[in-house]
Amino acid sequence: MKVRKRGWAILIVLGVTLAVVLAGCGTAAPEGTASHGAEPGDLAPVVLGAGERLRVVATTNIVGDVARQVGGDHIDLTVLMGIGVDPHSYVPSPTDTAALHDAHLVLANGAGLEANLDEMLQNAGGSAVRVEVSQGFDLLPAGGGHDDDAHGDVDPHVWFSVPAVIHWVDRIEAALGAMEPDNAAYYGQNAGAYRQEMEALDGWIQEQVAQVPEANRKLVTSHPVFGYFARRYGFQQIGAVYPLNPSAEPSARDIARLQDAIAQYNVPAIFTESTVNPRLARQVAEDTGIQIVSLYTGSLGGPGSGAESYVELMRYDVGAIVDALKGR
Amino acid sequence: MSPVLNVRNLSVSYNGSRALDGVSLEVDAGQRVAVVGPNGAGKSTLFRAMVGLIPHQLGSIETHGTELGYITQRSAVDWSFPVTVHDVVMMGRVGKMGWLRWQRPIDREVVQRCLQEVGMAAYADRQIGELSGGQQQRVFIARALAQEAGILLMDEPFSGVDASAQETILEILSQLHEQGVTMLVSTHDLNLAVEWSDRLALLNGKLIAYGPPREVVTPERLAEAYGGQALWRGEDYAMVLGDIDCCGEGGHHHG
Amino acid sequence: MAELLDLLLEPLRYPFMVRGLLASFMVGTLCAVVGTYVVLRGMAFLGDALAHAILPGVAVAYLAEANLFWGALGMGLLTALGIGYIGRRGQIKEDTAIGVIFAASLALGVAILSLVDNYSVDLTHILFGNVLGVSDTDLWLTAGLGLVVFLAVVLLYKELLVVSFDPVLAATLRLPLGGLQYTLLILIALTIVVSLQTVGVALMVAMLVTPAATAYLLTRRLWHMMLVGALVGAVSTVAGLYLSFYVNVASGAAVVLICTAFFVLAFLFAPRRGAVWTWRKGRVGSST
Numbered sequence: 001m002k003v004r005k006r007g008w009a010i011l012i013v014l015g016v017t018l019a020v021v022l023a024g025c026g027t028a029a030p031e032g033t034a035s036h037g038a039e040p041g042d043l044a045p046v047v048l049g050a051g052e053r054l055r056v057v058a059t060t061n062i063v064g065d066v067a068r069q070v071g072g073d074h075i076d077l078t079v080l081m082g083i084g085v086d087p088h089s090y091v092p093s094p095t096d097t098a099a100l101h102d103a104h105l106v107l108a109n110g111a112g113l114e115a116n117l118d119e120m121l122q123n124a125g126g127s128a129v130r131v132e133v134s135q136g137f138d139l140l141p142a143g144g145g146h147d148d149d150a151h152g153d154v155d156p157h158v159w160f161s162v163p164a165v166i167h168w169v170d171r172i173e174a175a176l177g178a179m180e181p182d183n184a185a186y187y188g189q190n191a192g193a194y195r196q197e198m199e200a201l202d203g204w205i206q207e208q209v210a211q212v213p214e215a216n217r218k219l220v221t222s223h224p225v226f227g228y229f230a231r232r233y234g235f236q237q238i239g240a241v242y243p244l245n246p247s248a249e250p251s252a253r254d255i256a257r258l259q260d261a262i263a264q265y266n267v268p269a270i271f272t273e274s275t276v277n278p279r280l281a282r283q284v285a286e287d288t289g290i291q292i293v294s295l296y297t298g299s300l301g302g303p304g305s306g307a308e309s310y311v312e313l314m315r316y317d318v319g320a321i322v323d324a325l326k327g328r
Numbered sequence: 329m330s331p332v333l334n335v336r337n338l339s340v341s342y343n344g345s346r347a348l349d350g351v352s353l354e355v356d357a358g359q360r361v362a363v364v365g366p367n368g369a370g371k372s373t374l375f376r377a378m379v380g381l382i383p384h385q386l387g388s389i390e391t392h393g394t395e396l397g398y399i400t401q402r403s404a405v406d407w408s409f410p411v412t413v414h415d416v417v418m419m420g421r422v423g424k425m426g427w428l429r430w431q432r433p434i435d436r437e438v439v440q441r442c443l444q445e446v447g448m449a450a451y452a453d454r455q456i457g458e459l460s461g462g463q464q465q466r467v468f469i470a471r472a473l474a475q476e477a478g479i480l481l482m483d484e485p486f487s488g489v490d491a492s493a494q495e496t497i498l499e500i501l502s503q504l505h506e507q508g509v510t511m512l513v514s515t516h517d518l519n520l521a522v523e524w525s526d527r528l529a530l531l532n533g534k535l536i537a538y539g540p541p542r543e544v545v546t547p548e549r550l551a552e553a554y555g556g557q558a559l560w561r562g563e564d565y566a567m568v569l570g571d572i573d574c575c576g577e578g579g580h581h582h583g
Numbered sequence: 584m585a586e587l588l589d590l591l592l593e594p595l596r597y598p599f600m601v602r603g604l605l606a607s608f609m610v611g612t613l614c615a616v617v618g619t620y621v622v623l624r625g626m627a628f629l630g631d632a633l634a635h636a637i638l639p640g641v642a643v644a645y646l647a648e649a650n651l652f653w654g655a656l657g658m659g660l661l662t663a664l665g666i667g668y669i670g671r672r673g674q675i676k677e678d679t680a681i682g683v684i685f686a687a688s689l690a691l692g693v694a695i696l697s698l699v700d701n702y703s704v705d706l707t708h709i710l711f712g713n714v715l716g717v718s719d720t721d722l723w724l725t726a727g728l729g730l731v732v733f734l735a736v737v738l739l740y741k742e743l744l745v746v747s748f749d750p751v752l753a754a755t756l757r758l759p760l761g762g763l764q765y766t767l768l769i770l771i772a773l774t775i776v777v778s779l780q781t782v783g784v785a786l787m788v789a790m791l792v793t794p795a796a797t798a799y800l801l802t803r804r805l806w807h808m809m810l811v812g813a814l815v816g817a818v819s820t821v822a823g824l825y826l827s828f829y830v831n832v833a834s835g836a837a838v839v840l841i842c843t844a845f846f847v848l849a850f851l852f853a854p855r856r857g858a859v860w861t862w863r864k865g866r867v868g869s870s871t
Contacts, residue, residue, distance in 0.1 A: 091707055094600070094828040097715055101597050123716050125598040381754040398755045409623060409748050410799065410808050419745050423756035428738050455803040475756070 037108065037130035040174035045181055046104050054180050057103040059114050060087060061300045062159050063133060063168070065310045067107050069194045070172045074183050078103070083302045087113055092120055101126035105179060107172065110134040112142075113156035131175045133168040134158045140227045157297070160229035160317075162202040165310065169195055201311055208322050209233045216325040220262060220270040225297045238265055262288050269324035273297040293324045330392055332357040332510050333479055338387035340370075340377050347373045349534040350387070355479070355510055355527070360501075362521035362541070363514040365531035366554050371514035372401065374531065375481040394478025394510075399468045401483045407457040413467050414452040417442055420474035442470040446500050462493020469500060479510040486515055498524070518545070594828045602717045603824055606725055607838070610781040610790065611820035613729045615812035616736055617774040618795035619805065620767055624747055627792050628678065629666060632685035633768075634775050634787035636662040638692025641709055641779075646699060651709070652724055655779050659772035662688070667768045671761065712783035712835035714824065721780055728777050732770050736809075743767060744805055781820070782835045793842040794819065800846075800853040815845050 046054065053076040058064035064079035071077060078099040081090050092100070100106065101124040108114050110132025121130065139154040158164035173191035177184035209217075219226045220238040230237045262270070269291040285292045295317045301307035307316045331354040340348040348370045355361055363371050377384045379398045397420075411419075420442075421435045443449040446466040456464060465485050472480050486494050501511060501524075515521055521528055521541065528541035532553045537544040594600040621630050640658020644651045662684065669680040696706055708716070717725075736743070746753045746763045753760050775787055782790050798812035823838030830837075851858050 089707070091713075092715070093831045094594075094715055094834070095831050097599055098597055098828075101599070119716070123599050123718065376751070379751070379755045380757070381751055396755065398751060400749065400751050404751070406623075406748065410803050410805050411744075411748060412804055415744075415804060416748075419741070419749065419752060422741050422745050422758070425741065427742070471752070 036110065036135050037106075037132040039135075040131060040171050040178055043105075043129060043131075043175055043178035046179045048180070054105065054176065054183075055099075055103045056105045056107060056176075057099050057128070059106070059108045059117065060298070061085075062298075062310055062313070063107050063109050065300060066133075066165060066168050066194075067172055070169060070187055070191045071176055072186065072190050074180075074186055075176070081299065084299050087298055088115075090116075097124045100124035100128060103128040105175060106130045107175070108132050109156060109158075111137075111139055111154045111156035111158060129179075131171060133171050134164065136171070137164050137167045140231065155224070155227045157225040158228050159310070160226055160314075161232040162198055162205065162314070163232070164228060166195055166198045169198065197311065201314060205233060205314065205318050208318050209235075211322055211326045213326070216268060218265050218267050218325075219321070220265070220267050221272070223273050223297065225273070226271075238267070259288060262290065267325075268327065269293050271295050271321070271324075291324060293320050295320055331355055332392050332394060333396075333512075334388075334390040334392070335378065336388050336390075338374070338377060338384055338389065340373055340382060340384045342382070346533065348377065348384075351531070351535045352387075353529055353535065353538050355512065357478075357510055358505065358508045359510055359526045360505060360524060361510075361512045361527045361529060362525035363512060363529045363531055364516075364518055364521045364553075365536075369532040369553070371531055372483055375483055375512070375514065378481060391479060395475065396479050396481060397472030397475045397477025399465075399472050399480060399482045399485065402461065402464060402488060405456075405464075407464070410455065412453050412455055413443070413448060413459070414439060416456060416467055417470045417474050420471035423475060438474050438476075439470075442473040443467075445473060445503065446470045447496070460493065461489045462496055465489060465493070465497055466500060469497075469504075473504075478508075480504070480512070482511065482513045484514055484516070486517060486520065590829075591825075594825065599715055599717075600824070600828060602719070602722055603714045603834075604821055606717045606722055606781050607714055607820035607824050608817050609725055609729050610778040611794070611816035611818075611838075612813040613732060613774055613816075614778055614790040615794035615798070615814075615816035616809045617732065617770055618791035618816075619798070619809050619812055620743065620747060621771065621791045622795040622799055623805075626771070627788060629681050630771060630775070630791045631788035632681045632688075633659065633662055633666070633772055634779075634784045635685055635692075636688035637772075637775065637779070638709065638784060639688055639695055642692045642695035645705060646695065650720075652721070652776065652779075655776045656773075658688075659776045660769060663768040663772035664765060667765045671764075708783070709779070710783050710785045711833060712779075712781050712786070714781045714834050715827075717780055725777050725780075728773055732773050732777070735766070735770055739763070739766065740806070782838060786835050786839050789839040789842060790816065790820075793839070793846050797842070797846040797849045800849040800856050815842065819845060 048054065053074060054071075055076045055078070056067060056071060057078045057080060058067045059080050061079050061081055061083060064077060067075070068077055078096075080092065080096050080099075081087060097120070100121060103126065106117075106121065106128045108117055108130060111134045117130070121128065134156065137158055139158070142153055142155045159168075169191050173187050176187045180187075217235045218238050219230060219235050224237055226235065226237050229235060267290065270285060270293070272292055272294045273296075282292055296305075296307040296313045297317075300309065300313055301316075307313040333355040335351060335353050338348055338351045339346065351370075351374060353361075363374065365371055373382065375398060376382045378389050379396050381398075417439045418431065418435065421431070421438060425431070425435060440449065440452075443452060446469050448463060448466050448470060451459065451463065451467075456467065459467065469480070469482075469485075485497060489497070501513075504511065513521075513525070522545055525541050527539060528544045529538045530536040530544055530549055530553045536553050537549045594604075618630075621627060637655045637658040640654040640656075640661075641651050642654070643658075644654025647654075666677075666681060666684060669675075669684075670677040693706075742753075742758055742763055743766075745756065745758060746760060746767075750760060753763075771791070774791070778787060778790055794816035795808065795812040797815050798808045798810075802808040802811050819842040820838050823841050824834055826832060826837040826841070827834035849857065852860075854860065
């Protein structure tokens with residue numbers, strides 16, 4: 001039938017056209033660029049209009065808190081990840097993307113924590129400069145014992161070691177000063193004051209953990225975030241209830257492995273993240289008869305939580321850890 | 329004169345059962361054929377197999393010098409589909425228009441003419457769901473005419489249509505007959521079939537009889553088609569039997 | 584008035600919003616046009632299944648670190664042909680076949696994705712769209728493929744009309760029923776792939792069905808239905824994006840809710856077909 005053949009001819013023509021069009025617009029798979037942002041020393045001063053403040057975007061709210069301490073009210077600060085937001089499952093809202101577009105400076109934790117930041121910045125457009133505040137600190141390899149890692153080769157949870165945050169303060173001070181030389185003195189003042197607070201905090205933590213006997217200095221957590229804490233303050237990070245991805249379902253094998261580890265190491269308590277569902281940790285703890293303590297790890301707490309700033313967060317967490325482990 | 333339509337030994341099976349078994353009939357140009365039989369006899373199947381909508385396992389269908397146009401049962405149509413009367417008739421022209429082409433003036437002319445022939449030209453812009461049963465039937469006849477088909481297969485055109493609409497349709501069929509269009513009509517109405525047709529095909533899975541209506545419609549043949557008891561039920565058959573009794577020996581022949 | 588203008592222009596300062604709006608506009612119109620056939624032929628369930636069925640393809644592309652678009656395309660075409668084939672075999676009801684394929688694909692997709700750590704962000708994007716993350720490349724792909732689909736619909740308009748309205752006539756006219764039906768399925772699959780980034784898998788069926796359904800209530804001819812549907816689709820997607828920008832609500836969801844609002848309005852107030860009209864007619868009596 002003539003008409004029938006023509007029908008198939010049309011289909012084929014369509015198909016070929018399709019192939020040609022798509023081949024012409026072929027895309028390369030996006031490369032995962034591992035850039036580390038700019039160095040504060042390389043930043044050029046920004047021209048601000050009358051009444052205009054330096055627009056700074058911080059990725060996590062912990063970085064944001066420290067940025068606020070140094071920048072004071074001379075900066076226009078926006079924090080991308082709100083209270084309780086898990087960096088692994090964060091999706092920027094239109095307002096967030098708009099803020100990235102309009103920003104002068106983006107402060108990121110770095111060390112692989114913000115996996116999609118490159119993409120987000122590229123998508124948002126604009127002319128912001130990015131500074132990774134953890135860059136240059138003595139970084140630990142990732143995982144703390146786990147085979148696979150969502151973050152890359154290094155462990156990004158540096159803020160559990162106070163000297164790391166002091167390092168942050170240095171870099172932020174330098175960045176703000178470079179971009180706004182007129183206010184450099186102001187930033188310097190704030191930075192100095194905060195550094196002193198940090199040193200006091202560090203000392204306080206050392207005192208507190210002294211109460212925990214050697215044998216109990218084991219941290220079994222729902223996410224291996226305490227690598228830096230362990231190194232700085234003399235603890236051992238054991239296993240994780242969850243595999244490294246806190247939004248995934250742990251397999252039966254993961255749960256069994258953890259129960260074995262707990263039995264083997266004989267710990268008084270396990271610790272879970274506030275940003276992650278604790279149901280599974282509770283179940284494991286019920287089976288083994290030990291205490292579950294929930295801590296603030298990736299995000300500050302909301303108003304009235306007792307962890308509204310970085311300092312408060314550390315005091316809260318250390319207090320809880322020491323209380324749980326010092327007994328027995 | 330060779331027949332315009334020649335069906336030889338047509339057999340159709342689906343789902344494991346035989347719907348049509350070895351049906352053969354010849355139709356000459358301009359003849360009016362009624363296809364009659366009980367529900368499930370295969371009347372629709374016969375027409376559908378003839379246009380190639382369903383495959384046949386055995387036998388052949390040949391047309392000479394013209395094409396088949398099929399007018400579907402009204403129940404099979406989606407009346408809420410967004411098409412107007414004009415659109416429906418224009419669909420009949422699709423075969424003539426060719427791929428990647430639009431309506432040409434000739435197509436519009438033909439559609440207009442066919443609508444006039446069935447008396448529906450005033451309704452060209454109505455959505456088909458707005459029409460009455462008889463009007464809908466006429467639109468589909470117009471579509472078959474627009475196809476320029478010389479043989480029309482009409483599947484139960486009189487079901488669900490009131491008396492005056494039926495009259496209108498019969499008038500149109502009579503016009504078409506004058507123009508020499510060959511028609512095959514399936515119907516439940518035995519009376520009507522006998523009155524109207526030149527040839528009557530009595531069907532129940534197989535072709536029980538085919539020929540001049542009054543020769544075909546005998547009590548024995550009807551019993552074979554409809555089953556013994558059914559014969560005596562309903563007003564449909566009472567009249568026919570009455571006619572046969574009265575006119576059995578050399579009665580009138582119509583058409 | 585000037586304030587309204589400001590509201591309209593503000594998001595346009597941002598290139599990501601401009602790209603998002605362009606993509607949304609294209610997707611809104613394309614889905615409505617193709618969705619016309621989906622609505623008229625009762626293919627809503629099939630459309631939903633097709634949208635979910637591409638998940639394994641996307642998952643594999645994700646693992647391979649290729650552009651997700653290709654995975655979606657391959658899987659979409661495969662599924663469209665598969666569903667078409669099963670439907671024509673007639674051994675089981677098409678409804679059942681679709682249900683089985685739907686669930687299996689979704690499960691397969693999630694299973695593949697779960698092999699990768701940290702998949703939740705991308706899964707969210709796949710399920711609910713990521714219209715604010717549309718890149719220039721994505722925009723070109725959308726436009727190119729969208730154009731192909733649109734051209735096919737236009738060129739095959741009368742054939743698809745006949746096949747959809749009256750398959751019997753199609754057979755009589757010797758149109759290639761099978762070929763055309765496969766073509767339609769492929770066009771739907773391509774539309775889904777193109778629209779994936781804007782609305783995501785979970786809400787895709789809404790983009791195919793709701794604007795077209797709204798248009799159905801307001802029109803009497805097929806191409807009018809496509810036109811009105813495209814209008815509703817375009818306005819809904821653009822408005823949804825604006826809403827998302829100002830209120831910070833998820834864009835895919837905003838779009839669908841606005842579409843649905845239009846549908847409800849049409850359902851109630853459409854001349855002759857709307858609920859309000861038929862109710863009033865009932866009260867007045869049987870006069871016409």
